[in-house]
Amino acid sequence: MDAHQLPSSVPESQVLIIMTGGTICMQRSPSGFVPARHFQQTCLAKIPIFNDGSQPQVFLDVVVNSAGERKKCSSLRTPPSLYERQVRYTVFEFEELLDSSSIDSKGWAEIAQTIYNNYTLFDAFVILHGTDSLAYTCSALSFMLQNLGKPVILTGSQAPMSELQNDASDNLLGSLVVAGHFMIPEVCLYFNYKLFRGNRATKVAASDFAAFDSPNAPPLAVTTSMQTHVNWDLVRRPTSLENFSIRTNLDTSHVACLRIFPGIKPEMVDAVLQLEGLRGLVLETFGAGNAPGGRDDAMTKVLASAIQRGIVIINITQCLTGHVSPVYAPGMTLFRAGVVAGQDMTTEAALTKLAYLLALPDSTSASVARDMANSIRGELTSHSQAVFRHPDGDGLSARTTTLTALGYAIAQGDLEKVQDLMKGENNQVLNDSDYAGNTPVHIASHSPSLEILRYFLLQGASVHLRNRAGRTPLFLAANDGLADHVKLLRKSGAHLHADERALAETQARRRPGVWALAGVGTGSLKERHEVEIQSQSSFDGDGGNNKMQAIAGSAPA
Known part of the structure; x- marks a missing residue:
């Protein structure tokens, strides 16, 4: 269905x-x-495009600390978009507002924790951040946020919103529209x-409004004057x-970055490699990964010696585009010495990924070196990675036909037919x-076959989309009393939307068991997490057009 045909009853996104x-929130001072x-x-x-003036007394719950304490915050709502949807939002400000040049792993952890605390209360998250270290934060969060099923979009501006000429309004509005309309479950950066x-972006201009680019991806x-074109075949989705969950203990204090230059000794x-406690080094080399070997291969011996001591060294090209490849003798020498080819990763992605992997429990130099060479969050180009593509030709019509056939196959519990329909692209x-x-x-x-539900989830289907009535798959399964379906959905990260909870609590009085599995009656953050763990442990089942306009199922609700 074309986005412009969406009925006005589509639930607003939160x-x-x-x-x-x-910079985006800065104001002039002496x-x-x-x-x-x-x-x-x-x-x-004060800005009409951010506040339609309706329902000013609507408050949204925001979890303000790790203890689960909630605060009711005033909210604003955007006017209807071209897709006939409105986005309701509230702003949660950190206790200490930072210039981005001052942010570190502690700040990254605070962002990740805030998202985690509020994950079940909102459809998406927009993070306002300074531009200087924005690409580093995007990359770090992409690794810290595990099994992410909702959009997380970072943005900022080159000029404050309080200034007459600024890019802040467009960047924030574009981020809100994308976050509130499209189910893109990745850490992203929206700019210009x-x-x-997020982990493919880098800052390319100090003052231009087009401050960021993604050279190798x-x-x-892309937002135009008429609509937002999403390249759905590039979007990654959780398939487990x-x-x-989040992992916040990045080992940033034991990694370093060094840029090779002509004449470096x-x-x-x-x-640098003799620094006490150093565990990893990002080496920025020439061209396709070349570095001077030095007289009598002295440079190569220095690197090889460090690798033998357990230091992981990653080879990243200084060039804005292209990738590291040992096609020339100097690059091959580094490769043979044990230096890991970083392929087409940005320096920001390589550094934060290295810090993430080094902090994993039971990590070793060998395991970190292995994982640095493989894509884990789409941070490097991997030809073996599965992609999601539209069929050629009239993609929307073909998908509509497939969707109809899938509905019949699901109702009949025909897993083989479902798998056959899903073959190809x-x-x-x-x-x-x-x-x-x-x-x-x-x-x-709420169909009989648990295996069909499991199959869809393993293919990357979202558990967070809502239908026209505002219902999630978890609500439908619980409402039908399908305990195993509820357990499987919960294991996949599903939760009831905030708008469903009141009705769910009413339904739970009649059928408390299955609704408890769905998370009803577990108000505090700690209790919700305990129910999620219980639900997982008790589950014993086995078991065409890349610039397509937004469609009904592509938006969170």
């Missing part, structure tokens, strides 16, 4: 904006621009009308039956929806 600081508080009231509430995969989406490199149909807004997962969630 987005949490997390304010960390940066000492220059400084981060300013009350961004929602002083800036957004383009949505990039095309944008995931696991709940969303082996002693200089050795001095029809994975995108998983998030498409019928006239009632039901995706294949909605249909499977």
Whole structure:
């Protein structure tokens, strides 16, 4: 279905904006621009495109600390978009607003924890951040947020929103529209009308509005004057039956980055590699991964010696585009010495990925070196990675036909027929929806075959999309009393939407067991997590057009 045909009954999306600081919220002061508080009231509430003025007394719950304490926050709502959907949002400001040049792994952990605490309360998250270290934060979060099933979009600006001429309004509005309309479950960076995969982006200009680019990967989406074009074949989706979780202890204090230059002495490199506690080094080399070997291969010996001591060294090209490949003798020499080819990763991605892997329990130099060479969050080009493509020709019509056939096969419990329909390049149909807004997962969630539901989840289907009535697959399964379906959905990270909870609590009085499995009656953050763990442990089942307009099933609800 074309986005412009969406009925007005589509539920509004709820987005949490997390304010960390940066230029976007700055205001003039006698000492220059400084981060300013009350961004929602002083800036957004006064701008019609961010505040339609309706229902001003709607408050949204926000978890404000790890203890699960909630605070009711005032919210604003955007006017209807071209897709006839409105986005309701609230701004949560960090206690200390930072210039991005001051952020570190502690700040990254605070962002990740805030998302984790509020994950079940919002459809998507927008993070406002300074531009200087924005690419580093995007890359770090992409590794820290595990089994992510919702959009997380970072943005900022080159000029404050309080200034007459600024890029802040377009960047924030574009981020809100994408977050509230499209189920892109990745950490992304939105800037100057383009949505990039966060760990493929880098800052390329100090003052231009087009401050970021993704040199080795095309944008995931581009905003035009008429609509947002999403390259759905590039979007990554979780394909494992696991709940969303975070890992916050990045080992940033034991990694370093060194840029090779003509005439660099082996002693200089050795001095860095001899730093106490150093565990990993990102080496920025010439061209396709070349570095001077030095007289009598002195440089190579320095690197090889460090690798033998357990230091992981990653070879990243200094060039903006292209990748490391040992096609020349100098690059081959490094490769043979044990230096890991970083392929087409950015320096930001390589450094944060190295810090993430080194902090994993039971990590070894060998395991880190192995994983640095493989894509784990789409941070490097991997030809073996599965992609989600639209069929050629009239993609929308073909997918509509497939969706209809899938509905019949699901109702009949015919797993073989479902698998046959999904062969080829029809994975995108998983998030498409019928006239009632039901995706294949909605249909499977209250159909007899548990294996069909499991199959869809393992193919990357979203458990967070809502139908026209505002219902998630988890609600439908619980409402039908299908305990095993509920357990499987919960194991895959599903949770009830905030708008469903009141009705779910009413239904739970009649059938408390299955609704308890769905998370009803577990108000605190700690209790919700305990139920999720219990649900997982008790589950014993086995078991065409890349610039397509938004469609009903492509939006979170």
